[in-house]
Amino acid sequence: MKFKHLLFSPLMAALLLTSCSKEVTAPATQPVNLTVASRAVSGTKVITQTFDEGFESGSKTAYAAADVTLSSGSWNLNNALIGTSTSDPKVGSKSVRLTSTGTLGMNFNVxxxxxxxxxxYAVYGSDGSSNFQLWVSSxxxxxxxxxxxxxxxxSSTLSTATFTVNQAGNLRFQLRKTTGGSNRINIDEFTINSYDNSSTGGGGSTGGSTTDNSNLLMGNPSGATTSTANSDNYLRDLTYFTQSYNRSKGEPNWTSWYVGASSLGSTDRSDNFRADTGLPSGWYEVSASSYSGSGFDRGHNCPSADRTSTTAANQxxxxxxNMVPQAPNNNQQTWANLENYGRSLVTAGNEIYVIMGSYGQGGTGSNGGTTTTVDNGNVVVPSNIWKVIVVLAxxxxDLSRVTSSTRVIAVNTPNINSINTDWKQYRCTVxxxxxxxxxxxxxxxxxxxQDAIETKVDNQ
Structure with missing residues (x-):
C-alpha cells in the first residue's frame, strides 16, 4: 500500500532560455519511549517515523562497562558514562561521554x-578530535x-550525523569510538527513522526502487553509480532525496525526490547547514561557511520546505x-516562487516527482561580475539551474499513470542576480x-x- 493524503557552451544557454502501524519495541520488561511523528494513511496503515533516545533518564558515573536502563530500554556503555558537567555538550541535562575505544550499544532490537x-555529537571540553562509527546487527x-x-x-559544538541504513526487520545499533585515544566525545539524541520498503512515508524510498513515491521512480538521469571510481557521477541515496554527486564540482549534478501530502508537516526549518560527513573517505567536504562572502546563497536542491514531516527529514x-552557489534573487525569489508553486499543487490534491540540477560554469551573484568558483576553487558556480516537475493527481x-497528457513543468533559469522573479518566464521543454x-x-x-511530454512547454 502506498501512502496518500498524509501530513506525510553559453550559446546553448541562450537558446534554451528562448525555447523554453509499525512500532519500535524492546523486551517486555523494558518500556520503549517513542517520539511519535505518525500520520494516518488512506486505509488503516500508520507509520511511526522516529525513535529518540536522549539519555536523560539514566545515570552512570564511571567508564567501566555496565548496562544502563534508559527510557527506551537497556543500553551497554563500555568506556563510557553519562555526563552531566558543563564540559559535556548536550541537549537537556545529560549526554553519553565516550573515551578510548568506547562503545554505546542497545541490548534490545527495534x-x-x-x-x-x-x-x-561533539568533543568533550577542549579535547582533540576523534572518529566514531555506527554498527548494525540484524x-x-x-x-x-x-x-x-x-x-x-x-568541535565542542553539537553537530548532527546522519547514517543511511535502509534495512528492514529487527535491528540493534552500536556506536563505536575508533580513534582519538583518551580524547573524549559526547553523543546525544540517538534517533531512528523507521523503514518501510513498500512506501516512503515522508521521504522517498531507496534509490532505484520502482515503488510508488520512490525518489528515482522516473529514472536515473545520468546512469549514476555507487562506485567511488565514478566520482563525478556518484549515486547517493540520502533517504529523503537521491542525487548524482560531482566530486570535482563540489555539488550535485542532479537531485531527485518525491513530494506528496505525507512529505509536508509542521516541522520547523532547522537551518543547520553542515558538511556532509557521509561522503567517501578523502573527498572534500564543503562546509557551512564555504560560500561566505561570495555573493551567492547556499541554494538547496531538495528544498527544506519539501521535507517538513520530521526533524530528520528537514535536517x-x-x-x-544538497547545495549549489545560487544568485540570491534567483534563490530567494524566482526559485522560491517555483518551489511554493510545487507545494501548492500537492496541497491541492496532487503528488509530484521532482528532478533538479545545474550545469555550466559562471554565475553573477550580489557582488557583481561573473564568478566561476567559490571556496578556493572547490565549488563550481553553475551558469544555469533547472528543474523538472511531473504532476499526478x-x-x-504512479509510473503507469504517466501518459502523453500528463502535466510536466520544465524550468531553466540563468544563475544571475538580475533574474525575472516570475519563474514562468523560464519555462522550456524537458x-x-x-x-x-x-x-x-x-x-x-x-x-x-517521453517523446510526447518532453517536447511540450507547460502553459498552465
Whole structure:
C-alpha cells in the first residue's frame, strides 16, 4: 500500500532560455519511549517515523562497562558514562561521554527497521578530535557490520550525523569510538527513522526502487553509480532525496525526490547547514561557511520546505552536498516562487516527482561580475539551474499513470542576480534540458510517452 493524503557552451544557454502501524519495541520488561511523528494513511496503515533516545533518564558515573536502563530500554556503555558537567555538550541535562575505544550499544532490537539513524555529537571540553562509527546487527547482537561513513568529531559544538541504513526487520545499533585515544566525545539524541520498503512515508524510498513515491521512480538521469571510481557521477541515496554527486564540482549534478501530502508537516526549518560527513573517505567536504562572502546563497536542491514531516527529514536537506552557489534573487525569489508553486499543487490534491540540477560554469551573484568558483576553487558556480516537475493527481501505480497528457513543468533559469522573479518566464521543454546536460531525465517512462511530454512547454 502506498501512502496518500498524509501530513506525510553559453550559446546553448541562450537558446534554451528562448525555447523554453509499525512500532519500535524492546523486551517486555523494558518500556520503549517513542517520539511519535505518525500520520494516518488512506486505509488503516500508520507509520511511526522516529525513535529518540536522549539519555536523560539514566545515570552512570564511571567508564567501566555496565548496562544502563534508559527510557527506551537497556543500553551497554563500555568506556563510557553519562555526563552531566558543563564540559559535556548536550541537549537537556545529560549526554553519553565516550573515551578510548568506547562503545554505546542497545541490548534490545527495534522491529521497525531503519531508513536512517541520526545522532548529535561533539568533543568533550577542549579535547582533540576523534572518529566514531555506527554498527548494525540484524541477528540480535551476534554479529555487527558498519553502516554509513566514519564521522570525525572535532568541535565542542553539537553537530548532527546522519547514517543511511535502509534495512528492514529487527535491528540493534552500536556506536563505536575508533580513534582519538583518551580524547573524549559526547553523543546525544540517538534517533531512528523507521523503514518501510513498500512506501516512503515522508521521504522517498531507496534509490532505484520502482515503488510508488520512490525518489528515482522516473529514472536515473545520468546512469549514476555507487562506485567511488565514478566520482563525478556518484549515486547517493540520502533517504529523503537521491542525487548524482560531482566530486570535482563540489555539488550535485542532479537531485531527485518525491513530494506528496505525507512529505509536508509542521516541522520547523532547522537551518543547520553542515558538511556532509557521509561522503567517501578523502573527498572534500564543503562546509557551512564555504560560500561566505561570495555573493551567492547556499541554494538547496531538495528544498527544506519539501521535507517538513520530521526533524530528520528537514535536517537532511541542510547538508552542503544538497547545495549549489545560487544568485540570491534567483534563490530567494524566482526559485522560491517555483518551489511554493510545487507545494501548492500537492496541497491541492496532487503528488509530484521532482528532478533538479545545474550545469555550466559562471554565475553573477550580489557582488557583481561573473564568478566561476567559490571556496578556493572547490565549488563550481553553475551558469544555469533547472528543474523538472511531473504532476499526478493522488493515486496509485504512479509510473503507469504517466501518459502523453500528463502535466510536466520544465524550468531553466540563468544563475544571475538580475533574474525575472516570475519563474514562468523560464519555462522550456524537458528535451532542451536534456540537450544541454546530456541526461535522459524521464528514462523510466516508455519512449513514446517521453517523446510526447518532453517536447511540450507547460502553459498552465
Amino acid at each position: 522491529t521497525s527497521g531503519a531508513s536512517t539513524v541520526t545522532v548529535r 541477528d540480535s547482537g551476534s554479529s555487527y557490520s558498519q553502516t554509513g561513513a566514519t564521522v570525525t568529531a572535532s 537532511a536537506t541542510f547538508l552542503m552536498s 493522488n493515486g496509485n501505480n 528535451r532542451s534540458i536534456e540537450q544541454a546536460t546530456g541526461y535522459n531525465l524521464l528514462s523510466a517512462l516508455p519512449q513514446s510517452v
